[in-house]
Amino acid sequence: MTTFTDFGVPAVLTTALAELGITTPFPIQAATLPDSLAGRDVLGRGRTGSGKTYAFVLPVLARLAGSKSPRRPGRPRALILAPTRELATQIDATLAPLAAKLGLRTITVFGGVGPNPQIKGLKAGVDVVVACPGRLDDHLRNGHASLDAVEITVLDEADHMADLGFLPVVRRLMDQTPRDGQRMLFSATLDNGVDVLVKRFLHKPVTHSVDSATEAPVEMSHHVLHVRGDDRFPVLVDLLAAPGRTVVFTRTKRRAKVLTRQLVAAGVPAVELHGNLAQNARNRNLAAFSDGSAETLVATDIAARGIHVDDVGLVIHADPPVEHKAYLHRSGRTARAGNQGTVITLMTDDQTAEVRDLTRKAGVRPTTSRTRPGDPLLASLAPGERKFVAPSAAPSPAPSTSTSADGRRGRGGAESSSRGRRGGGGAGGGGQQRSAAAPGHAGQSRSGGQSRSGGQSRTGGQSRSSGQAGQARSGSKPVHTSQSRSGAAPSRGGAAAFSAGTRVGGRRSGR
Structure with missing residues (x-):
């Protein structure tokens, strides 16, 4: 050797x-x-x-x-x-x-x-x-x-x-x-x-x-979930309520902010990462995701390159990207350094042709399945007991500002707000910074140390985190836990707002 x-x-x-x-x-x-x-x-x-x-x-x-x-x-x-x-x-x-x-x-x-x-x-x-x-x-x-x-x-x-x-x-x-x-x-x-x-x-x-960027790692499994528009958000919540770190990608900064707020309201602690956040908020959100205080990171393509957090077992394209290179870079947040990982793309009827073309150019052959809330397939893709946390444990607001990708303020760089205004909020949207919740411990598990597969993790058999028994993802007392997928469904208002998102190839943009 x-x-x-x-x-x-x-x-x-x-x-x-x-x-x-x-x-x-x-x-x-x-x-x-x-x-x-x-x-x-x-x-x-x-x-x-x-x-x-x-x-x-x-x-x-x-x-x-x-x-x-x-x-x-x-x-x-x-x-x-x-x-x-x-x-x-x-x-x-x-x-x-x-x-x-x-x-x-x-x-x-x-x-x-x-x-x-x-x-x-x-x-x-x-x-x-x-x-x-x-x-x-x-x-x-x-x-x-x-x-x-x-x-x-x-x-x-x-x-x-x-x-x-x-x-x-x-x-x-x-x-x-x-x-x-x-x-x-x-x-x-x-x-x-x-x-x-x-x-x-x-x-x-x-x-x-070495390891061509045009080829997906063999350790990475790819799935496309064909969902109805009003089912997309409940399906996403079901997947995210399972134990384990997940990165969820959206097409725009506003979508990342809104989706984070909806997830928190649905009982899934989440933090956001995009160019409208001030640097201290970005640091806190990444720290919360890294130490397990919040195991869902909702991000734009700013996180698709170079960001490494150990044990990200699942990547979800809530909004499929426009081009295949972005698909591969986003997906590369999991299955790193020889570990295993799962990539899921949520697809509605009007996105079928675009997603098919996207995965073909990316050189992957995903397993495509029609699914609805409560489908046992969701439990097999993201195993483990579902946990939901009271959204009342909302922390103090975090500042948000328009900055360029390398942090230069007020220059209208690649990361400046597409709406031309200062603001955009911390995690949870509306200026709320969700990552400052009760401090977690490194590697803390959403299910009290249980791995995604109920004892066998998606990264080669090791548990996602050391965890503390009974501890919820954000360090707050969980409202309830559920083995039933149907318990994950949020309100219709949240689902409707999420389902009105950007189509593949749409003109809205932002990081």
Whole structure:
């Protein structure tokens, strides 16, 4: 069995990885490490969830540790660019503990938060900057930092940066790094100008393609549930009331807000993630989803790329996406790192042709079933005792604001509100932040530790969470539990509101 040591990763890093339970490289890591550790430019292509973060974090740290260049104020030695704040935060969460073992400093730079701590940190001197393009560009223009000492540059999720319109500022930033520095680019595809970045900035790159983004993981099972319009919401509630983490995708920011509010009212604690939320609300909602306080995350495509939460066993396309690439990226929130997962698309009569075309282009052959509330099929797709929580346990409101995808306020970026107004509310809609409910414990289960399959989890036989007996998803006392699917049906008003949603291929948009 090949280990990280075999590739030349320093012992201090392999020891730190072993302490985290990471001993065997994933395919993308095994493929790229020999070249990246040797200082070559690398082009890594692979779908989300394939282990790309460690594939570039390890060589960045190893090469900085072996370099004799000193750390200087305002002149970072390595730069990692990411398209969204959430991804930048997750990269740094992986990077920082390993960097500390080597005595290296890291910092995150993105909008949506005050600039002064970032300015102070940059001037104090850091080794690695993990940044979103917009805010970093602001700091450089204002003279708070320089990229002339950067030895290694990494572009992560380059195709997503292209989708969000960041390529001009990315090119401007890359032009400010030394031409003889090492550069690595990781992307699921080379669409929309990413190939131009490769040709312009990478010197004789070694290309490694692992886990093609155009292919769905074999560990992922796909289902299309053909429902009547007024049955769509009750079916969704039934699936979400089962134990286990689930990500629900909608087409627009407003839909995410409204659906979250409806789910909470139906007794399913949920939090939302979209571009209209202020950064502190986004952080709290992701934290609530990660620690199990709320095990349903209702999101737009902002969460379809780069967001990783352990043990997401189910992804539901409440609104099927427009294109097949979005379907694959959304679905990639489950079946990560070799685990198993289930993907469900809710489809009404008028969406049949679009969904059929969508899955064909995505290269998947879903099991299509007509279903209604109370169908035993729902219990087989999302096993376990249904639990509902009183919506009266509503926490304090959270602020919402219009920001761009990398957190730059008031610039009308890719994440700005399609309605042009500040607001949009925290979890539950109407400005309510649902994630601040009674604090949960890491891995807390909606069914008191019971796995989705009643003892066998969807991710390879391990329970979804350690759980505490009798504890509900949000830490609140449950109103009732039910093994009967019919108990999940919410009011007709909620179902009617949800069923009036966007069609596949519709013109409404937003993240």
